Amino acid sequence: MKTIKLLSVLFVTAIMASCSSIRVVSDYDDSVDFSQYKTYGYFKEGIDKAEISDLDKKRILKAIETELQNKGFTKSDNPTLLVNIFTKATQQVDVNQWNNGFGWGYGYGYGWGPGFWGGSYTSVSTSTEGTLYIDLIDVNKKELVWQGVGTGVLTLDRERKQERINEFVTEIMKQFPPQKKK
Structure with missing residues (x-):
């Protein structure tokens, strides 16, 4: 009986571990030269429509800001890219x-x-299971130039929430800027 309980615990642990991964895809406009973008801002109207708590919005935007700054982007009042998010x-x-x-x-x-x-x-x-969409919009053209989507298991644990959001954003933003195939 102890063996069965141990196997049950191991099975559930294995299932949960497999659920912790984040599946990511991205899409972008092939005609865009992404090296032209150096600054970013937020698309407030779009972010306001995201159906999550304001606290989670702040957590997501903080993670995006960190990733963009790590890639050399600067937050600006006159940006070349606007960041939008939505969730499911x-x-x-x-x-x-x-x-x-x-x-x-x-x-x-x-x-x-x-x-x-x-x-x-x-x-x-x-x-x-949550899905986070990160859209990057060209300010001058007023059109979507890049979209990253990450899907994975969410946590309600307040202590792990920022960590999990960071995982989502980091995995999504690994695909930005896109590397064009030669």
């Missing part, structure tokens, strides 16, 4: 069932026989 969240329910029974037993047409019957175990877990 979905509830995930995972049901896992396994049996540990083996041997012979009574059944129609089978008769009696030796054996040991174990049990059936079911594990149900829920998590929230």
Whole structure:
């Protein structure tokens, strides 16, 4: 029985560890020379529409600001790029069932026989999967030039929230600026 409990804990831990990864994709306008952009600001109207708490908006914008500054960008009142964000969240329910029974037993047409019957175990877990969209808009053209999207499991733990948001933003911003294939 202890072995089964240990295996259950290991199984759930493995599932949760696999959920901690962030899946990222990005898209961009091939005709844009991204080296022309040096400054950024925020698209306030768009950010205000994001359906998350103001605290989480601040956390996300702080993480984006850090990443852009690490890439040599400067925040400006007269930016060449505007940053916009929006989010989606979905509830995930995972049901896992396994049996540990083996041997012979009574059944129609089978008769009696030796054996040991174990049990059936079911594990149900829920998590929230979030998607963060980061849009970069050319101020002069007034059009989207780059979009990064990250999807992964969210945390409600206040102590880990900034850390998880930083993971999302870092993974997304790794793909900016895009490296054109030669």
